[in-house]
Amino acid sequence: MRYQVFNGYVGTIIVSIVAVGVGIAAYKQIKSFIDNKNKNKNKINPDEKSFPLLEGKPVEYAVDYLKTYYPHLNCYPINQNSARIMDLNLERVWLNHDDNNIVVGIPKIE
Numbered sequence: 331m332r333y334q335v336f337n338g339y340v341g342t343i344i345v346s347i348v349a350v351g352v353g354i355a356a357y358k359q360i361k362s363f364i365d366n367k368n369k370n371k372n373k374i375n376p377d378e379k380s381f382p383l384l385e386g387k388p389v390e391y392a393v394d395y396l397k398t399y400y401p402h403l404n405c406y407p408i409n410q411n412s413a414r415i416m417d418l419n420l421e422r423v424w425l426n427h428d429d430n431n432i433v434v435g436i437p438k439i440e
Contacts (some may be wrong), residue, residue: 380438389431
């Protein structure tokens, strides 16, 4: 009888240790996933078609950013109310800005 009670305690302890080990492994895996996701968040993507990071920034900053990280693109600052060419050009980014030279809207390849 005593052996069965002792064996029950040992079994409970072993199950508890295994559960803690599984919990730690799951925590490490989730933390690694989140860290990798955050690390790649600000990474430059050469296939990017829009640039939400530039919305609300000064036009000069937006032009420098695009010329630095996307030298293959032609960027054209233009007042938001001005007429423009509407043809499709995959190497052109219109930087719509207001009268204070702040980028309005999300710049896109158009």
